[in-house]
Amino acid sequence: MKARYQYRFYPTDQQKQNLARLFGCVRVVYNDALAICKQSEKKPKSAELQKIVITQAKKTEARAWLSEVSNIPLQQSVADLETAFKNFFDSCKGKRKGRKVGYPKFKKRTNSQSARLTRGGFSIKGGGVYLAKIGTVKPIWSRELPSPPSSVTIIKDCANRYFLSFVVEIEPVQIDAEHISIGIDMGIKTFAVMSNGEKAFIPSYKNLDRKVRKWQRKLARQLKDSNRRNKTRVQIAKLHNKIADTRKDFLHKLSTKIVNENQVIVLEDLNVSGMVKNRKLARAISQQGWYEFRVLCEAKSEKLGREFRVISRWEPTSQVCADCGFKWGKVDLSIRxxxxxxxxxxxxxxxxxxxxxxxxxxxxxxxxxxxxxxxxxxxxxxxxxxxxxxxxxxx
Incomplete structure (x- = not known):
């Protein structure tokens, strides 16, 4: 099975310029290919798009600077557009599970930037990683790679942080579990209540959330495309990243503990999209990360050979006595x-x-x-x- 290993790195000033040029070229190639698809009656194939937006575009004065970066991430950008269209068509036909996937959108400069390199575009030498036409960067190796990576994605988030995300092949590990099974009930005040009596409380984001709203009010009063507005945008991105990193750390630790100790993990399928329509609870529900926790438990269960099960959302779990099976009906949320x-x-x-x-x-x-x-x-x-x-x- 495949897994991602992500590491942060700190590029030099020259490498930042080279990476900015790379992200710009990848973004332009993606947007040019998407514009051609929108203008065409029938979507061109990926090979035709690569020929138009890369090979032929390099010969023109308007896109001659595409030759300054490696050709591999440009080709991968067109491949990403092909994947986006495939997901959109499969979603329209009902072949793709989950929420409906929209039509591909143009990439923006202010959003998170990324570029993917395959094995021909990077190599790991000692403690550094050589990137084609970028140079050697030194990531912080917080853990070792289990196998040689097949590709690496260079990421620059909205808070101007740089990451290397490797795709590697890992083997499932068999570890004996302490308990047979566990049922988990998700909540807001208490993030998770488990059938063995344990409770997990998610960290509070009230102070950070208050700062986000304060900076967003300031952002709304500033002129567009101004330097001060850009600084405020980066400050807001840093606060959002702090919230996301805190939540991700909590979810990873909790999911690892649960999967390591139990052979069968059972969760309830929640209608989150319907629950967030309640304007009084929408913010609190959105900050919980229920679906992210479910994805982590499922992935780690597959890695450790556990059984992951999700029961129907229509099961009356809150209406039935767990001891005698007596059904007492619906209960108001205020009754605990x-x-x-x-x-x-x-x-x-x-x-x-x-x-x-x-x-x-x-x-x-x-x-x-x-x-x-x-x-x-x-x-x-x-x-x-x-x-x-x-x-x-x-x-």
Whole structure:
């Protein structure tokens, strides 16, 4: 299986100029090819596009500077456009799973820049990496590469940070797990409640989020294409990267711990796109990273030989007692614990849902005969409310 290993590097001033030239050439070739596709009745093939936007364009005065960079990333840019169109067509025909993929868009100078080199365009020599017509850069090797990389992508993000992303081939590793299975219920205040009783809390982004909104108000008042506006844009990008890096670090550590300790990992399929339509919870939901956590668990499960399962979003995990299977119906989100009227057990809402997710994931379905109930559920009763519950039970 393939995996990505990413390392940060700090280029010299001359290398920054060479990289800026490379990113500009890759961006222009991509945009020229996309413009030709938009003007054509039938989309040209990748070989035809490469001939027009690279080979023939180098002979003109307007694009003669394309010869100053390596030809490999320019060809890969056209190949990336071909992949973008394939994803768009497959999405329109229903062959691609997930959210609909839109029509390819033009690349912008202010967005994240990237260029991909295959084996002919780079080589690893000692502690440095030689890039064609760029020079030798020295990344920070935080970990060793498991195998020789097949390609490397040079990335410059919106905060002017530089990265090398290698694609390598890795072999699955078999490690014995401590536990058989685990069910995970995702939430907002508590990021994850697990069926073994553990809870995981995501770091708070309130202070960083407040700074982002402050700088964005400042950005809105500044003139477009001005130096001050560009500085403010970079400052906002740095804050967003800090939030993203903090979240990614948390998700990686949590997913690694869960996958290492359990043989079967069970999650619930969440309708995140529908949940963010609630304007009161949209910001909090968007900052959780539920789907990213799911992707990490799935990838690491494949690497370690674990079983990763996702149950249907329509399973009534919050409406059924995990001990006796009694269905009490829908419960308002403000109610965090429920007293089961059948077995008398006080169930924590999230922990009960995590146990039900684990049961459904390993094949134990809810008993439909015991889950039928006409009346609505009630919150956990206090001592002076015993009569109300006994009245509901018909005693």
């Amino acid at each position: 614990s429920v007293l089961c009227l059948n077995c008398g057990t006080e169930q924590d809402r999230d922990f009960n849902a995590a146990r039900n997710i684990n049961k459904v994931g390993i094949g134990h379905c809810h008993d439909s005969k015991r889950t039928q109930r006409q009346s609505k559920t009630t919150p956990v009763a206090s001592v002076d409310e015993v009569s109300r519950i006994t009245a509901l039970l018909g005693r």
